[in-house]
Amino acid sequence: MANLISYHAVMQAHKNVHELAEKMLGSHREHGASDAEPRLPALHDARDRLLAALKSLANEVKVARDNRH
Numbered sequence: 001m002a003n004l005i006s007y008h009a010v011m012q013a014h015k016n017v018h019e020l021a022e023k024m025l026g027s028h029r030e031h032g033a034s035d036a037e038p039r040l041p042a043l044h045d046a047r048d049r050l051l052a053a054l055k056s057l058a059n060e061v062k063v064a065r066d067n068r069h
Helices: 004-031 033-068
Strands: none
Touching: 004 033
């Protein structure tokens, strides 16, 4: 099965996406969209890191399964 490090990478990336989104929502509530919008690139980067981590984990699982047969 895939190693624990890959799983933790996914979990950390997922947590980062949520943390950034929560900060953006708070900023939007307090100061409006113009304050939150500049943070979108950071959120998009975090999303991309999460997707890459998920892809890596999925590939590791596939290789592990293929090696069992």
